[in-house]
Amino acid sequence: MTSGNNGASTPEDDDPFGYLYADGQANGAQPPSGGGGYGYPGSVNRVRPVGQRQYGQQAPTAAYGQVPQQQGTYGQPNAHYAAPETHPGGATTASQQPSYSGGHGSGGRGGPNTKGLLIGAIAVVAAVVIGISVAMLGGDGEKDDAAGGDTGSTPTQSESGDSRPSASSSAGAGAADLPAVDAKALRLEGGTATASDFKGSKAAGGVYVTNFNQVGAKVIWSVNGLEKAGSYRLYVRYGIPGKDANATLLVNGTANTQPLNMENFGNTPEGDWEKGWKTTWANVNLNKGTNTIEVACNDGNQCDAVLDQMYLSKGES
Template identity: 40%
Template sequence: MTAGNHGAGTPPEDDDPFAHLYRPEGGAAPVPGPGEGTAPAPGVPRTSYTQVRAVGERTYGGQQAAYQVPPQQAYPYGQSSPSPHYAAPETYGGPPPQPPSFPPGDPGEGPRRGRGGGRNGLMLGAVAVVATVVIAIVAAVLFSGDGENSDVGGGDSESVAPSPEGKGDDEGKNGDDKPKKDPAAPPTEDGAKLALAGGAVVGSDTNVSEDGPYVHGLENQGASATWKPEVDEAGEYTLFVDYSVPGKDAELTLTINGQSDGRTVNLENFAKAKKGDWLAGWTRSYSWISLDAGANEIKLSCESGNKECQSAISKVELKKGQVSS
């Protein structure tokens, strides 16, 4: 049997074997296109009995597929038309097909991202946050405080117990942060801070003293150095004078609160310094005196009755009572 000859008679020459592909809905005869000739006459059997279904019309299990095929457009004979076995998803009337979903744990489900790795990531993040907080707290503790009592620098620190008034180690300071003088400490004054007159001046020659300024020029008659100390109680005190002589003995007249009575301060060469050697002649002398309570005036001067006054004074000091050191 020859292909295309399955029925009686000879098929018309213009019979289109693909007319069923663009037959209008309802079974009506297709409209011939240009050059196709006339439709087949009624009663003339078709030459092809191939059963071809339109895409989307096949049923599975007695239920029609969800996709609907849009009406086919007629194409002229001899021109290409879309394949009846394929149609793009966007040509369907319904929504585009969705990929099958599987419940969690189905064998068909691929590896899920973040199931194990996400949990580990959250744990690592929590550990990082805790570590950051701990570091911040430690830094705040180490670098807090006013820096005075902190031992961050690695040095030794000593804590001072507060006094009953709550002043601690600041008790001996006044509002200007200057240390107060201890009332029990003996009054002391540098020679350079004494009231000078009669040619006495402050010197700083290192050939005379290596410990700082001093008073010199006392060898001139009438030259003087005056000190005005204050004491809490009237009574007997000892005046100490730190001095130097250039290898020979000297003396100065001592006047207490305007009264002299011829007393002197002995500035003997106790250091046994050679003549002209001021650096080697530094030593200390003392005199017992009586003072009034409150302010007093003590003057050391070169008077006409003194045999030798050439000397240098660096400091004067008072101690209560008649002492020698």
């Protein structure tokens, strides 16, 4: 095939801008004028409204030299054309484009699950807080146990209520080797006597020592068979009529520097002997074998009290 103008058989073969090139001008291409076509002579203008072309059918051709009705003046709206997005079911606009959350590539995979990571972080923090709380509570419990297990370890002189075991339980459970005594087994001097007029005594038969509220009154306990010398704790159970009392404590003839405190712990009503039972204690140093313990009402003591039991426990090491 030699170069030259072989004509254009279809509109797709026309070069609408042929008039801009030298070879196009040589072949007779002309710029558009009026409402007609442009390009090479004999070019076909087959303008039709959008959507009217039927595939498989022959498109009508315009007679040579005739110009079909144009779609409108250049620059003005064309009645045969509208943007696809204006038709129902037309092209999807930018605002209608599907959105994708995160992720790269064409596979549509989502990005990292930040919500799951946040929940996991919160769970870890909660677990740490719970662990710290449990540890703190456990530590406080250990402190409380230590404080409660060593109640009265300091050499104070008294305690409230019946917090200590009775003489019989002390002698029979865990302290069988340490002596205990009831009121009836004490040696009474200075006008003291036994009675059982009001209830509450833990001694056998509900017996207690009375007439103690006078100077010179005393009770003496001979402690026999102590296997080891050392520091012990002497417990004395007493009853008072709702007011404080005290007495002198002597060990092997030597008086303690502090009186035996028989305080009205719990502030029981005055005059109510049955509710006035308390327990007090004092540290004593005893010899191996036999020892003598005295509780006496001497000058300066307040002795309005009755005595129930006395027993020993191992003192501070």
